[in-house]
Amino acid sequence: MDENSLLEIIQEREDGILQNELWRVAGIDSRKCSRLVKRLLDKNLVTREAAVSRGSRTYLLRARKGVSFEVESLNPDLKYLIANGEFSPCVGCRRECEPKYCEDLTEWIANLLAEES
Ligand code: SF4
Structure with a gap:
């Protein structure tokens, strides 16, 4: 294993x-x-x-939900949905939740902020 x-x-x-x-x-x-x-x-x-x-x-x-891609090859508009090489977890998400408490979203935003700094 x-x-x-x-x-x-x-x-x-x-x-x-x-x-x-x-x-x-x-x-x-x-x-x-x-x-x-x-x-x-x-x-x-x-x-x-x-x-x-x-x-x-x-x-x-x-x-x-892994998506493998080269960020540079994407439509520039889509880059706003990507942090650390990953799409926003909200893309295609079907779970019910309050975004304020969503661990996936929080982590994704943290990656986005880390990329910007
Ligand atoms: S906030 Fe969380 S649960 Fe809600 S759509 Fe985004 S990833 Fe899905």
């Missing part, structure tokens, strides 16, 4: 997967799972939100 295989499992779950379920599904121990998840987080391929499952604290992991 490597990080790519783990990512595939996460991608199969449209609503995300709890980390304490992920390591069982992947057939690995929780420590190895944490290491692989950290790599996926570092590469910005997944998002992580605190969650509680059966009274235990864990994380809900979701795969980012």
